[in-house]
Amino acid sequence: MYSDEEKRQLMDDLVEMETFKADVGDEGKILQEDLKRFFENGLGDREDLIFRIELYFYAFKLFCRKTVTINQNQFTIFLNDSLLDWNLIKLVMDDLTDFELEIEAVKEDKDVLINLNFTYHF
Numbered sequence: 001m002y003s004d005e006e007k008r009q010l011m012d013d014l015v016e017m018e019t020f021k022a023d024v025g026d027e028g029k030i031l032q033e034d035l036k037r038f039f040e041n042g043l044g045d046r047e048d049l050i051f052r053i054e055l056y057f058y059a060f061k062l063f064c065r066k067t068v069t070i071n072q073n074q075f076t077i078f079l080n081d082s083l084l085d086w087n088l089i090k091l092v093m094d095d096l097t098d099f100e101l102e103i104e105a106v107k108e109d110k111d112v113l114i115n116l117n118f119t120y121h122f
Contacts, residue, residue, distance in 0.1 A: 013087075028095025031056055036098060039073045039120050046070055053077070060088045065113065077116040084114050 031052055038044040050068045057064065057077055065080035084103065093101060102117040 027052075027056055027059075028092070032096050032098055035075070036120060036122070038070075040122055049075075057092070060092060062088060062092075062116075065108075073122065074117055074119040076118070079114040079116065081114060082112050089116075 031049075034044055034052075035049060038046070038049060050070060053068045053075060054064055062077065063080045064078055066078040068078070069076045082105075089101070089103075093099075096118060099118040099120050102119065104115040104117060105112050106115055107113075
């Protein structure tokens with residue numbers, strides 16, 4: 001069983017996750033469609049997409065340690081953390097349904113950090 005403090009923390013986390021979902025609205029789906037147009041037809045501005053990707057992930061408190069990269073049919077998020085909250089990733093993946101996610105652990109200096117690689121297959 002959970003202690004009262006653990007129950008309170010779980011409820012706080014649940015409320016926070018629902019708030020995240022409300023905060024991003026349709027931006028994830030819109031971003032996905034814009035990324036697909038960019039990958040398929042080269043339509044759109046790369047720098048604008050990078051900025052929007054970073055803002056989208058910031059809404060989920062997933063902070064980048066480096067600028068997002070976009071190459072061919074994928075983009076990479078360089079997280080500034082070694083821990084990954086799967087519930088937050090699940091919320092992101094609910095929006096970016098047409099992308100395949102690969103989670104990569106990398107060693108930088110003395111830290112092990114996480115990269116998220118999203119690939120669009122078309």
